[in-house]
Amino acid sequence: MKRVRVRFAPSPTGPLHIGGVRTALYNYLFAKQNGGDFILRIEDTDQTRFVPGAEEYIIEAFQWLGIKFDEGVHIGGNYGPYKQSERKPMYKQYAMQLIENGWAYFAFDTPEALDAKRKEAEAQKKTFQYDAHTRDGLCNSLALSAEEVTRRIQSGDPYVVRFKYPADLDIHVHDLIRGEVVINSNLLDDKVLYKSDGMPTYHLANIVDDHLMEVSHVIRGEEWLPSAPLHVMLYQAFGWEAPQFAHLPLLLKPDGNGKLSKRDGDRLGFPVFPLQWKDPKSGEISSGYRESGYLPEAVINMLALLGWNPGTDQEMMDLDTLVSLFSIEKISKSGAKFDLEKAKWFNHQYIQKTEDDKLYPLFEKELQKHGVQPDKDYALRVMRMIKERVHFIPEFWEQSSYFFVAPTEYDPQVIKKRWEKDTNEHLKKMMDIILSVQPYNKETAHDLVMDYVQSHGLNMGKIMNSFRLALVGTAKGPDLFEIITTIGVEETKARVDRAVKEIIVN
């Protein structure tokens, strides 16, 4: 069997959509499962859509995600260059080859002339198509005399090269996900392959590169399915063996209504880009999974299951497991709805699963962002205690700040609900009891405080939440005696003293 070689071929027109990340991931899984190669090729033939920083962004995103390429624009390889603008000189000969063997032609029509044709057709409620039925009446090397064509080319007239579809031909695309897709060539426009600026279009460059890079499987988004008949024809025209095609289902909005678009993310409360992106022109910022506090492992696991499943109920799968279980046959034909709750669930699971050593730097960074330079042993202890409450990395601070900084404000809702007139006195007494346990011991302190609460007939929920309020500032956090033990009895006393001084209810 031919060696498996697949590529991810983004155009650097902006940040990478997570749909693109999923495409890359499926390519990666397929390549690794088959002991093959995974290539990163930058398709930048459309200079008008080039966005500075996009290529660097793409590379950084995959580094963060831990998806490694075997060859590519950033690491080289035996089939380079891996950026189409750097391959520019090699495309023209292929366009000319197609003209020579009758599969393409020069077209000199000006944009204005084509526009006029379009308008003319519209007036008759038709759509203009450059094809077998119209090309004879247009300005191209099939309609003009050979001398005229030579004259125009020699005098430097701008031209494009168009593909020449045979009329009324059923083109068969064998898709590994969709089965056989058939399109009649009468429905297709003679696509431009080579532009007047000396650059190939996506179609020509893509096919030439896939051939030269010995790509065995083209796994890409469904939006490219309409281009597949042209690609199949191009392989035929060149006399090259075509790769196998697999067009992936769309990623849909959470309600299933339409494709997940760039704008949806920040509107619906989740990122659609792996990393935060600042638009170089408008300065507009779009959120990223990394900055929103997702772990890359969670993003990968969640994305893998958007459009594919292993055929069992298994949900938690790391990259290696995904590699072993992946199969193109199990990719669904229908679009996959983005599910924010599931994304959140995965992230929570991975935060619990990640080893402390790996998680700690993320925790430390959150603390540092808030001006805390923690002692590692102490902070690790806190992290272990609170991580089960955390779904996203920035919540580390919300859930742990009071272990590092005493509260200066007290949640008024909790005061209203829990704090009574005699709470101040009871808290002082309870604090004395805790101080009396020498040396301090969590279990004894707990039992004695409980005895006090019961013997005074206090409402357990109210009094313990008031105590918590003094230490935490709100009604959240792990076991109260765990908190006391962690921050220490002295700090506990300082916090209780402060709270009973500041909180006065009538």
Ligand code: GLU
């Ligand atoms: N450059 C195309 C893109 O931006 C690649 C499509 C393909 O994989 O053929 O998605």
